[in-house]
Amino acid sequence: MKILSPLILLIILILIAWVGTALAGLETLFGLVIPYVALILFIAGFLYRIYYWSRSPVPFRIPTTCGQAKSLDWIKRDRFESPSNLFETLIRMAMEILLFRSLFRNTKAELKPGPNLHYGSNKWLWLGGMVFHWTFLVIILRHYRFFLEPIPFVISLTEKIDSFFQVALPILYLSDILILAALTFLILRRIFGGPVRYMSLFQDYFPLYLISGIVLSGMMMRYLTKTDIIKVKQLSQSLIHFDFTVPSGIGAIFYIHLFLVCVLVSYFPYSKLMHMGGIFFSPTRNLANNSREKRHINPWNPDVKIRTYHDYEEDFRDKMIASGIPLDKD
Amino acid sequence: MADGNPKKADLAKSIETESLFLGGIKPDKEWTELPVEFKPGNFNYPTKPDIIEKLGFPNPRKWTPLDEDWKLPENWKEIILQALKDRLEKNRALKLFMDTCVRCGACADKCHFFLGSGDPKNMPVIRAELLRSVYRGEFTRAGKILGKMVGGRKLTKEVIKEWFMYFYQCTECRRCSVFCPYGIDTAEITMLGRELLHLLGVNINWILEPVVNCDRTGNHLGIEPHTFKQVVESLVDDVKEITGVKVNPTFNRKGAEILFITPSGDVFADPGIYTMMGYMLLFEHIGLDYTISTYSSEGGNFGSFTTPEMMKKLNAKMYMEAERLGVKWILGGECGHMWRVVHQYMNTMNGPADFLEVPVSPITGTPFSNAKSTKMVHIAEFTADLLKNEKLKFDARRNNHIRTTFHDSCNPARAMGLLEEPRYILKRVVNNFHEMPENTIREKTFCCGSGSGLNTGEYMETRMRGGFARANAVQHVHDKHDVNTLTTICAIDRVTLKAAMDYWVPDVQVAGLHELVGNALIMEGESERTEDLREDELEDFEQGEGKDE
Numbered sequence: 001m002k003i004l005s006p007l008i009l010l011i012i013l014i015l016i017a018w019v020g021t022a023l024a025g026l027e028t029l030f031g032l033v034i035p036y037v038a039l040i041l042f043i044a045g046f047l048y049r050i051y052y053w054s055r056s057p058v059p060f061r062i063p064t065t066c067g068q069a070k071s072l073d074w075i076k077r078d079r080f081e082s083p084s085n086l087f088e089t090l091i092r093m094a095m096e097i098l099l100f101r102s103l104f105r106n107t108k109a110e111l112k113p114g115p116n117l118h119y120g121s122n123k124w125l126w127l128g129g130m131v132f133h134w135t136f137l138v139i140i141l142r143h144y145r146f147f148l149e150p151i152p153f154v155i156s157l158t159e160k161i162d163s164f165f166q167v168a169l170p171i172l173y174l175s176d177i178l179i180l181a182a183l184t185f186l187i188l189r190r191i192f193g194g195p196v197r198y199m200s201l202f203q204d205y206f207p208l209y210l211i212s213g214i215v216l217s218g219m220m221m222r223y224l225t226k227t228d229i230i231k232v233k234q235l236s237q238s239l240i241h242f243d244f245t246v247p248s249g250i251g252a253i254f255y256i257h258l259f260l261v262c263v264l265v266s267y268f269p270y271s272k273l274m275h276m277g278g279i280f281f282s283p284t285r286n287l288a289n290n291s292r293e294k295r296h297i298n299p300w301n302p303d304v305k306i307r308t309y310h311d312y313e314e315d316f317r318d319k320m321i322a323s324g325i326p327l328d329k330d
Numbered sequence: 331m332a333d334g335n336p337k338k339a340d341l342a343k344s345i346e347t348e349s350l351f352l353g354g355i356k357p358d359k360e361w362t363e364l365p366v367e368f369k370p371g372n373f374n375y376p377t378k379p380d381i382i383e384k385l386g387f388p389n390p391r392k393w394t395p396l397d398e399d400w401k402l403p404e405n406w407k408e409i410i411l412q413a414l415k416d417r418l419e420k421n422r423a424l425k426l427f428m429d430t431c432v433r434c435g436a437c438a439d440k441c442h443f444f445l446g447s448g449d450p451k452n453m454p455v456i457r458a459e460l461l462r463s464v465y466r467g468e469f470t471r472a473g474k475i476l477g478k479m480v481g482g483r484k485l486t487k488e489v490i491k492e493w494f495m496y497f498y499q500c501t502e503c504r505r506c507s508v509f510c511p512y513g514i515d516t517a518e519i520t521m522l523g524r525e526l527l528h529l530l531g532v533n534i535n536w537i538l539e540p541v542v543n544c545d546r547t548g549n550h551l552g553i554e555p556h557t558f559k560q561v562v563e564s565l566v567d568d569v570k571e572i573t574g575v576k577v578n579p580t581f582n583r584k585g586a587e588i589l590f591i592t593p594s595g596d597v598f599a600d601p602g603i604y605t606m607m608g609y610m611l612l613f614e615h616i617g618l619d620y621t622i623s624t625y626s627s628e629g630g631n632f633g634s635f636t637t638p639e640m641m642k643k644l645n646a647k648m649y650m651e652a653e654r655l656g657v658k659w660i661l662g663g664e665c666g667h668m669w670r671v672v673h674q675y676m677n678t679m680n681g682p683a684d685f686l687e688v689p690v691s692p693i694t695g696t697p698f699s700n701a702k703s704t705k706m707v708h709i710a711e712f713t714a715d716l717l718k719n720e721k722l723k724f725d726a727r728r729n730n731h732i733r734t735t736f737h738d739s740c741n742p743a744r745a746m747g748l749l750e751e752p753r754y755i756l757k758r759v760v761n762n763f764h765e766m767p768e769n770t771i772r773e774k775t776f777c778c779g780s781g782s783g784l785n786t787g788e789y790m791e792t793r794m795r796g797g798f799a800r801a802n803a804v805q806h807v808h809d810k811h812d813v814n815t816l817t818t819i820c821a822i823d824r825v826t827l828k829a830a831m832d833y834w835v836p837d838v839q840v841a842g843l844h845e846l847v848g849n850a851l852i853m854e855g856e857s858e859r860t861e862d863l864r865e866d867e868l869e870d871f872e873q874g875e876g877k878d879e
């Protein structure tokens with residue numbers, strides 16, 4: 001149910017785009033209105049979520065230390081697993097964001113007869129995740145050529161590297177193959193991986209299906225149906241220059257692709273995909289482990305009535321005298 | 331082990347064969363459909379009504395989790411939802427942890443309770459989902475409309491029961507947060523969950539009674555000042571008997587240079603008392619000008635397992651007493667959760683400690699700049715510095731009968747990064763030291779299985795399941811290297827691991843780091859040492875010519 005229903009939703013979405021453009025001819029709606037709405041939903045939602053998180057304070061400094069802290073001078077410390085200042089913390093964050101450092105630690109526990117526990121290395125998720133995210137980034141960057149003129153150097157360079165394996169004409173992008181492989185892995189892992197399947201929800205399958213749908217429709221345009229790139233470029237230029245004109249005859253596949261992208265973009269800020277923003281905010285990772293060195297302030301530090309020494313001495317005075325414990329008031 | 335607790339062989343068999351997932355068995359129901367069944371051995375006794383009254387907490391009453399009706403306040407639902415809303419606005423971590431989990435599953439098999447029970451709700455991600463599902467179902471639009479479809483659910487009395495079961499089946503050890511790509515710390519969720527449950531009067535006596543005691547007498551056990559002093563003095567007598575040396579602790583002495591605070595477990599509980607003897611020998615050895623307070627006679631802080639307010643209330647005494655006595659700085663003994671509080675919370679809650687000085691070792695002159703604001707130093711840092719500067723005369727051969735491994739306690743490892751200091755000390759004072767397997771030590775260390783206030787007699791089955799992962803790693807070094815001692819720097823560990831070892835690896839005893847330091851110290855004017863601090867016989871070796879450092 002949780003596995004199939006997001007797929008059905010995806011099919012419905014595809015049908016909407018197809019019916020809307022190929023049959024009903026609503027190209028303006030799908031080419032202009034929906035992309036603008038999606039963009040607005042994305043920006044507003046993203047900003048709101050950031051605001052929603054930021055408005056709550058961080059009352060305590062709670063980094064998870066994953067290595068030796070700064071201590072005595074001669075003790076070798078682990079600067080980036082237990083950072084003690086801003087710079088080291090930034091490196092730690094960069095390792096989390098760019099390299100998925102914590103996921104790289106992953107192990108797999110196995111129960112052997114005895115019972116005995118074994119912890120094997122388990123880097124598959126890390127690898128699949130890295131491939132998926134980085135190729136996703138490359139693909140997004142590649143799309144800039146529809147919007148930017150002339151194409152910036154970084155982007156043409158990525159493209160060059162990406163098309164290194166020139167297998168067929170048109171050029172087969174390495175990233176297309178890799179992202180498909182990674183998505184397949186991530187989906188299969190969820191469907192067949194005991195505990196992961198057990199914890200998975202509708203919203204865990206849906207983005208994977210949706211992104212697969214986007215990738216597949218994109219590849220169809222490139223490798224199968226030969227969509228008219230000039231017209232697509234006209235549309236994208238019209239979108240960024242607010243011309244409000246839609247070239248005719250781009251073809252339904254393109255609109256399906258575009259519509260799914262719009263769904264992804266508008267869904268993004270309201271879903272778990274916001275982990276992209278969340279990772280920057282995580283207090284167990286983005287704070288230095290220096291709480292004994294520098295006082296952290298809690299804006300709502302509660303007022304609490306504390307039992308004073310005075311009251312304590314009053315209560316136990318006789319007993320303290322009898323056992324020779326010094327008093328404040330004799 | 332009390333009656334009714336499963337035999338080791340039966341529990342082992344159950345872990346081996348009935349563990350869901352790990353044993354290849356799939357639960358036939360979604361976790362939301364799995365019933366919450368309380369039975370003796372899987373819950374801690376609820377708080378006595380008079381304790382709740384003394385704390386000023388709501389809903390004092392007699393009840394047990396076995397009851398159908400938990401006698402919650404009439405507007406229980408409103409209370410929880412309002413409090414959750416309030417806490418979301420007070421703590422960013424909570425909002426983030428609610429919003430960012432992608433259910434990647436990396437944390438799933440990292441929890442010792444999951445490894446020892448196979449219960450899917452002990453996967454950290456699902457433990458968090460217990461709350462997250464309510465957050466979705468009651469606070470987010472999609473969750474309100476689509477409900478179950480998107481993992482949202484309504485808050486029901488059944489959910490409250492489930493929270494009570496599983497937020498007290500988490501020891502707030504933070505192991506899961508090491509592996510999470512977003513650093514989601516299920517311990518934070520557990521802390522919050524328990525905080526919410528307090529508002530309904532759903533809590534456990536083993537945590538709250540010590541809180542009441544600690545407030546009144548200064549320590550969890552409720553020991554009054556004269557008795558406290560008396561017990562320490564009886565340890566002084568034991569030390570004298572074993573070593574021939576009289577150590578001289580003082581109590582509530584104004585003008586001492588250093589206030590020494592350690593968990594009361596070191597004073598009262600076997601085997602913690604041997605660690606206490608070790609501290610006192612060490613301080614005597616170096617002629618430290620220190621005092622012990624009866625008013626602030628507890629390093630631990632069961633308030634930290636309760637609410638931020640209670641944590642602050644109990645912790646405040648440390649600074650208040652340091653100020654009253656006019657000491658320069660505070661030295662803290664071996665304890666896990668105590669150091670979570672001291673390192674990550676104390677200065678924020680009860681600082682700034684401007685009346686203290688930046689800690690400097692009076693023996694070596696080393697400034698502890700990593701503690702320059704909180705002004706409290708961990709005894710392992712202090713002793714490591716002494717050893718490095720060769721200020722101690724000791725003979726490690728006095729520990730030759732000990733073949734040890736080191737258990738990193740959760741909090742010093744994952745909330746402080748105190749990993750090398752204890753190892754440095756241990757390797758100097760003991761000749762036989764063997765690490766447990768790599769994935770079970772340092773930041774990946776396994777909890778004793780009974781931390782965060784769960785170390786009750788009535789909870790043995792759950793505790794032994796929780797302690798299984800740790801014990802299994804000890805078993806490994808016991809088999810391979812004949813290890814007979816598990817050294818730790820936590821007072822709770824010294825009690826709970828002892829129980830876990832007695833159960834799972836009975837040939838292994840549990841010791842404190844400074845117990846072994848105390849064993850090895852060559853004291854001025856000592857008599858010939860034939861016994862260690864436990865009065866166990868030493869192995870034969872040439873006495874006298876110590877390897878002095």
Ligand code: HEM
Nearest residue numbers: 097100103128129130186204207208273276279432434511
């Ligand atoms: C700062 C940027 C980002 C970081 C550091 C990041 C990190 C991660 C990590 C560590 C995971 C878990 C491992 C995995 O399943 O791959 C993950 C999962 C995921 N991410 Fe990202 N991510 C980022 C941005 C994005 C973006 C822009 C998207 C695209 C919409 C995205 C989509 C996903 C999806 C769909 C999953 C779930 C994969 C699954 O279900 O197996 N992420 N992300």
Ligand code: SF4
Nearest residue numbers: 431433434435437510
């Ligand atoms: S590791 Fe983190 S993101 Fe992954 S399931 Fe666990 S809590 Fe969620």
Ligand code: SF4
Nearest residue numbers: 441500501503504506
């Ligand atoms: S904090 Fe420890 S006990 Fe709690 S869920 Fe995480 S691993 Fe389990």
